[in-house]
Amino acid sequence: MRFVSKKQSLTAIDPAAGLALLPTEPEDMWHANNLIAISDIVKAHAVRKVAMTGSTGSVTTERVHTDLTIRVTSTFFDPAASSLHVSGVVIKENAWVNIGQHHTLDLELQRPFTIWKNDGWDTVALQTLTEAVNDDKPEALVAVVMQEGIANICLITDFQTLIKQRVESSIPKKRSTAKETSGGMTAFYEKTLSTMLRAVDFSSPRPLLLASPGFIAQDFRAYMQSQGVLRADKRLQRIAKDAVVVHSSTGYVHSLNEVLKSPEVQATMRDKKFTSESKLIDQLYERLRKDDGRAWYGRDPVEKAVMEGAVGRGGGVLLINNAFFRSLDVATRKRYVALVDKVKEDGGEAKVLSSDHESGERLDALGGIAAILTYPLYDLDEDEEDHDQQEGSAHGEDIEGVEVI
């Protein structure tokens, strides 16, 4: 995404004049989705069917191209197609459309749109904008997470994990002869390979991760190599050669966490946003395990901690899902923005995680918001009557005599 006007800069946004942006690549739609909040005003090119009454009274309908300005009531983002539909009420009249009529704008690539933030450009919005207009975008990463009979082909960009395709194939088990099983595996590899080459554009070199429990990823890589030789396909040979094989415990998408944490990936993709996010979530879980009072999740405990100033200088991190800023009413959004601002003010780190990433999904499981505190705080649970000491003693108990199991 870039500014339409060359004079425009991040630091000097005139809230009244609006900000004209030009989406240039599919992922910009995702950014636009994060930027456009409910009750913002968006002006963009629109195609509208207009009914006109002729002098004789005959009614003709016509599709007209026009610019419309709407106040947003809802947005719909389709990650697979990277398309964004913004619905709202028209607030500026023109020759075709009256004020108060509803319209859904389909934002298109290479078509500028202008946005007026209803409540000004807050820090979160500015941060999103900064990310959006950043030109320095690394190549998306392709990951194939597989296990026997299942392969998930994912495209990991800085902001999203797109599951491009899922391959499922049934593989005869041990009863049948060994020959059949290996035949089944080969068929599975072939299916995966052809699906991958179809789903992902490999015309420019991009990193490929193969992850699986056991030897499947290795075998798949060997299969790619042999296929490359067989088909005399230099490109396939190169892809196979550059592929990184990583261990994962299953072939499901959530195993991507393990993949992204693995030293092989960390070494090659150190600078990627998602690796740092993934690491932060791991830290959070680690602290939760320790239960030292320095990690909290859920809206209310985190809010309390932030307000106490516990998320501040010296390791305080607020993790919050960007879904929180997307389709909430203005008041709630303001509340979360305030949280972010407070953390920044205290010198802590505020991370807005993409809910379209695995790390975001993990955070989502914790209620979408969590914090690592600079100093321990206890009793942040509201309905907490018991004390941690009790829990501690329970931990020490032996697990014998478990009758419920």
Place this chain on the structure above:
Amino acid sequence: MSRHQAVRNLDYEEVLDEYDGYEEEEDDDELSPEDKALMTQGTADVQAALSVEASKVTTKQIEEALWHYYYDIDKTVTYLVSKFISPPEKTPKASKAEKTTQTTNAQISPKPRESFAAFFRDMPWGNIPKHRETIFIPPQRPLVGGLLGGSGSPPKMSKLQKLAAARKKKAEEKSAQEAMEQTRTKMTELSVDDTQRAKENSPLAGAFGKRLKTSPSTAEGRNPLTPAEPIRAEVSQQPLEEISNEQATAPEPELVPSPEKAQPSSFAQTLFGYPSDAPKRKRMELYPLPYAYFAPSVLDAFSKPSPDDVVLAAQAKAGKKTVVPQTKKKGSSADAVASEVKGLKIEDAPLPRSKNLDVLSEFEKSESKKAASFVVVGHVDAGKSTMMGRLLLDLGVIDQRTVEKLRQEAEKIGKTSFALAWVLDQRVEERARGVTIDIATNRFETETTAFTILDAPGHRDFIPNMIAGASQADFAILVIDAGTGAFESGLKGQTKEHSLLIRSMGVSRIIVAINKLDTVDWSQERFDEIRHQVAGFLSATGFQAKNTTFVPVSGLNGDNLVRKSSDPAVSWYTGATLLEELENSEPNKRALAKPFRTTISEVFRSQQSPLSISGRIDAGSVQMGDAILVQPSGEKAYIKSILVDETPSDWAVAGQNVVINLSNIDPMHVRVGDIICDPAKPIPCVESFTLKALAFDFLMPMQVDVHRGRLHAAGKIESISALLDKVTGSVTKKKPKIVKPGMVARIVVKLGSKVPLEAGQRVVLRSGGETVAAGLLE
């Protein structure tokens, strides 16, 4: 020239003469002497041409014809033949047939059979020698009274089925007709048209050359007709009128001395035998056909039901399977084909019928051995597979020769010690890497019990497979590597995780085989040390001391497996061997009265059925012919047959390892990990469930893998409702933030997809390659 001059030059004599001539012609009776001479001559010629047939026409008719054709002998003969000699109605037929053959795609005339007969009337295959006629044997019918005791009447068909059958029949007929049409066209091309045949000479040589090379008279046989013979075969090139003539004369060999028909091709002869007429037969004798070289046995071969039919019939008898009437091969004559097509009735394979047995009472009546299955678990490389291979070898389930063969194969890749393990590890990857990947099953019987071995993989990546195996087991053998360091690393690794898992899968009896003790010289101290540690650990896991036994073994050599070790170094051990311990173990109680449930462990194709599944029946009973429901697909299927421990059975009950052949279902709907159940009491498919779980690791809202037997699904812990008291089960804390290891909690798990699960089932939760919790569904 002017008109005047023309009139002047007119030769009156000539004009008058002409006029006279005309007058003469008007008068029929008066013939000029020249005419008379010509007429006599012509009549004689025509009579000669007609030879014997001449008797059929009067001289008057000949004369009249000659007069009309102006003494043209040929035309007269043609006319006479068509008019008087050959039956007049033949003419249009022959021409019609001709037309039909020329237009290959023409619709079949309303009465095709009659015209075929007419058309092929003169063909050699019209009269097939008796001995070569096909004997059609009626297909084997199922025994009277239906397979499973029902009435003999065909199964009722629904309207839809009828419609489908009618359509199928129609399509069948149509294709048969088309095939006939084509065959007919080919035949005409091959045999009637001489010029075309000449053209086709070379390709024919190519096609049959190899076979015909042996016969010396090939060339003669395929020569075009000799020039002396009247070329009568060029039927299609001649005008219609003449064709009728030719064809009409054709069947009279005496009249036309030489064979006027084209030679049937060798292909046709092979198919249809010798033509009937004398000159042809003589000719045929000149060169023996490849067919004649066949031994009489070959001819006989087809007079009996084909081997396939025999096998099918036998299977029908043995496996109580119906034989779908085979579609007969097309006969030689069009009539036969048509009538067969008419008689052809497509029957859908009837549903297997239930015998309506009371399975439970049958089970009580049957005095079978007690059946038990056990899972072999332990850390990777503890020697599980090798030990089981040795056990099977010592019990004589596999012979020494097989092991020797495996040993040779193993030597090739430099892994001789893996030979015994290869008895169970049969996959290419397993052998290449020396690691068990998937559960291997095998069976053996002792005097009292029929055992099923479930050899589980030890590697942590394949724990899902191990869970699948453990879910089918009554008790477990925990194999521990006694080697220095190996035991310690194992205890931290899968020794611990496996014992936790088998305990949470409901296995309570465990036999600990302390393996590779021969490598430490059967040291009793080492045995006791390991025994002490493991016993403590197992009791902590929830195994009772009385259900835990320890046996020092050597899996590779077979000490204390089946036979007592003869090594004096192990004389300190006086307990039972592993096999004795196995026999002492009581299998679990079976949930016989509950609704039928089986988790599918394998889906495969077998000879009996395109879709077979295997697994252990979790609960209830089932019999042949029962309808079952496959969850989560929700598709219904029927049980075609059941194999209990690879022997056919009419029924099966909980606890038995079965192979079930299914019918009436698309294999797409059946996957490993699915559950087949009673359609009357189906297992529900859920997207989220509540679990009373024992935590092995910290639990908080997070992503987990849900395992239940073969079933493996992705999900996440949505919320933790409460912490529970371990003994009483009462709530000790509501909505905890986190569950610590060893604590029991009620948690809500949300799944990514619908999965068949019901209350009372044992579920294992794993995350990041570690088992984090196990519990009972609420």
